[in-house]
Amino acid sequence: MALEDFAAEMDRCSQCSYCKWIPFDQVKSWRFAKNCPSIAYHNFNSYSARGRYAVARSLIKGQSGYSDTVRKIVFTCMTCGSCDVSCKVCRYNLEPLEMARELKFRLVEDGQGLDEHQAIIESLNKEHNTLGRPRAERGAWADDLDVPRLYADKAEVLFHAGCRFSYDRELQGVARTAVRLLKQAGVDVGIMGQREMCCGGRVYSMGYRETFTRFAQANLKAWDRAGVKTVVTSCADGYHAFKRLYPKLGSQVEVLHTVEFIARLIKEGQLTFRTAVPLTVTYHDPCHLGRQGEPYVPWEGVEKKIKNQIVVYEPRRPRYNGAWGVYDPPRDILRSIPGVELVEMERIREYSWCCGAGGGVREAYPEFSRWTAGERIEEARATGAEALVSACPWCERNFKDAVKALGDSLQVYDIVELVQKAM
Ligand code: SF4
Ligand code: SF4
Structure with a gap:
């Protein structure tokens, strides 16, 4: 695809700002209601999915060119996909994550990479x-x-x-x-x-x-x-x-x-645990295993409008809303380890907050990356857990580095490390 293929979406974005929050029926507290690290940190509309649609539209229409600010807006997106899940709750036909990726592709192709x-x-x-x-x-x-x-x-x-x-x-x-x-x-x-x-x-x-x-x-x-x-x-x-x-x-x-x-x-009874691991843990869903871990569904079709208004796809287009990612296996493992008590954070499964390591942000914007990890560490702390467990080395590395920088004592593990302790 090309950025221009998202032109209709850029116009269809209703600027509702739902992409800045986890879906409202999932909100448990004001403190952990936000979902997009980029807008939460920079606190300026252009750094949200909604803002990036506007930036992209302006670029393809030739109304603006490249600048350090445009580069920063584009490359501070972690491509975590949280906006995509929220947007799909209120809109059927937008793909803000795919558009954000396409925007990055365009800048790199035009020699505007970092x-x-x-x-x-x-x-x-x-x-x-x-x-x-x-x-x-x-x-x-x-x-x-x-x-x-x-x-x-x-x-x-x-x-x-x-x-x-x-x-x-x-x-x-x-x-x-x-x-x-x-x-x-x-x-x-x-x-x-x-x-x-x-x-x-x-x-x-x-x-x-x-x-x-x-x-x-x-x-x-x-x-x-x-x-x-x-x-x-x-x-x-x-x-x-x-x-x-x-x-x-x-x-x-x-x-x-x-x-x-x-x-x-x-x-299947092929793995049993002999050693208790007395630990209260909370589990962080990696974006790429959770909401972006849904299986690929091939689709070729066309977009049509009913009565020149309602957008439909023929045949029906797959709708990746994060619900079919890998969420239960890690929780099943944790619950089967003797001594481990699993307590959940407020934003979990497809509504999970990013660890901060994605989209090249860890490498290009380390301070923002650490802040994002710090937000998750605070959320983990709020559960009373002694350890934050994940299933991705990039999450684990970012959390370990942030815990160290913060002087926090929260333990950070990959789930396999707990499995090993229990064997
Ligand atoms: S939730 Fe979707 S439609 Fe609403 S502002 Fe965000 S990207 Fe646009
Ligand atoms: S992919 Fe993540 S960082 Fe990028 S706009 Fe969406 S929620 Fe924000």
Whole structure:
């Protein structure tokens, strides 16, 4: 698509501002009623979905050009998708998240990208990861694991570690535990080791569509060569890329997040816990596993108007409103760990507040990113929980960094770390 394809939407946005809040029937308190970090932090309409529609309309009509302010408005969107869920409660036919992405694509294509993001693209092109780390060190996290490397071997199931788990030493125990669990369950699993490449999902959300496509195609080719039928990952960004974006490029590979796999093992009685973990926890739904973790539904059709007024789609267009994301498996796991008590925050499931690490914001606007994480930490604190648990290394890293910066004592875990403690 092109930005111009959203021209009708830009006019249809009713400027109602519903996209700035979680749906009103979900609000439990004024303190945690907002949903869009970008407008909440910058407190100026242009930084909301509604404002970005207006900015985009002005750009495509030639009424305004590029400036540092326009760049900041566009790239401070975390592409968390919360506006999209709220907008769909009141409007049937708008896709503010897709439009925000398209706006980023346009700026990047026009050479208006950010230097901070360009550095990531250079790292990706040279080292195949987003963290500027040497390609040769990518597989080191699995050095002590007896698991086939699928550039030399074949297996039906691939565990994809992703950039963050591959290089973040403090977190990568999660990837090792996930692979051990798969092996214990008798799964024919392998990894790509040092030849694993970035999924491309994070740079897609920064506006680099061409780079994403290149990496996605390279991954699909490597999977095909290795006979991979299922990909399991513990990274929510990777999950979203594989589940929602790769099928558009022809992927038919089954995609599972580790929490789905572990919840299935527990249900089938293949995984039981022996050790109690006495901890009151609250669970943070990663945007890319929750509201953006809905399965891809192919659609080709046309937009029509009834009586020149009511917009309809023929055939009916899929409506991603976040409700079918991955919400129950992580909660089922937490409830099955002896000693763990799960208490919920006010904004959960498809109405969850972003961790602050998405859309290239962590890299380009670190202060805003930390503030966003801090808001979630405050919400977690309000539940009385001792620990904030998530299922994505980007959320975990952002929360850990923010907790440290705030001098807070809240514990931060990936759900797999609690599983490991309980085994
Ligand atoms: S909720 Fe949707 S229609 Fe209303 S202002 Fe936001 S983007 Fe526009
Ligand atoms: S995607 Fe997230 S940050 Fe961007 S406008 Fe929507 S709610 Fe705000």
